[in-house]
Amino acid sequence: MTLTDLSDVEKITRTCLYEGYLLWPYRRSALKNTKRWTFGGVFPAACAAALGEPATMTTQVLHEGPADDLTVRVRFLQVVDRTVTRDGRPVDELTVAGERYVSWQEVTEREVVLTGAPGTAAVDIPEGTDTEQLPGGSACLVRGWRHLTGTVEVTAEPAADGVRRLTVRIANSTPCPLPDPGARHAREAAAPYAFVSTHTVLHSDRGRFVSLLDPPAALRDPAAACRNEGTWPVLVGTDEGDGRAHTVLSSPVTLYDFPRVAPESPGDLFDGTEIDQLLVLSVLSLTEEEQAEARASDPRAREILDRCAGLGTDDLMGLHGAIREFQTVSGEGT
Secondary structure, eight states: OOOOSSSSSHHHHHHHTTSSSTTTTTTTGGGGSSOOOOOOBBOOHHHHHEEHHHOOOEEEEEESSSSTOHHHHHHHHEEEEEEEEEEEEESSEEETTTTEEOOOEEEEEEEEEESSSOOOEEEEEEOOOEEEOTTTTSSHHHHHHHEEEEEEEEEEEETTTEEEEEEEEEEEEOOOOOOOOTTTHHHHHGGGGGGEEEEEEOOOOOSSSEEESSSGGGGGHHHHHOOSOOOOOEEEEEEOOSSSSSSEEEESOOSSSSSOOOOOOOOOOSSSOOHHHHHHHHTTTTTTHHHHHHHHHHHHHHHHHHHHHHHHHHHHHTTTTTOOOOOOOOOOTT
């Protein structure tokens, strides 16, 4: 499924969920891809303090409407170790039928949902493995993931007349080996036990949420009293112009209310610090050897290379720049 097939809320949620997943030049050997999973990590309580990482994430928002009209979705990525094997033995890399494969890490998406009134839901993802046979029969890709445990707790308290302050607290209780804080790759070793790139989406069909960036005058004090740890909630969906919306996205990526993915964007690039046009041109400039390594590094990198290679002149020119709206400038000196 491409971004064009998704709703506006799902587009921006998915884009933020994968922000920083893999950075240009999308190769395992690239220095900036040696430190991954940098956004929105919720690490196990047993090892978070030693790593200087959080073991919880807290979102607070203001909600107007029925107390039982609420859906909370917590979405995160789980690190998956991908190992290349030959005759049952792990190897760092292998070429099979002209295709190169390397051992590295991928992710899979996880979601925990609470509906109705505030309450608590358990995070309980069993440990597992999956084996992909490669051509020839003697080589495989073995993907494995850890058992993750934790809780998502939603509570509510009065904040103003007809307004509740909702708190969503995510905690990771996964058992994990105690890290050596001085070890160079201690954080990377703990990442498979973490909730990575954790995001919370709150929705109310009959109620609405209040902007924390630009709240109505009567709710400025209750909005200022909201405390968010490791994340920041913004309104998403349809902008009705009154500082309220039916949906909130709470993301570790700093956003403004009603963010949008540019319609010209060709799809996921994961590297939001770059300009799409320059990033696409940089992808197209990779040498054959660099492209081969990127393709071997990650299936999502392979999708980016194929997508960029398929863009035409009009697609590239569409990334050059766009005027979203015109505004009248008034006042002295205009």
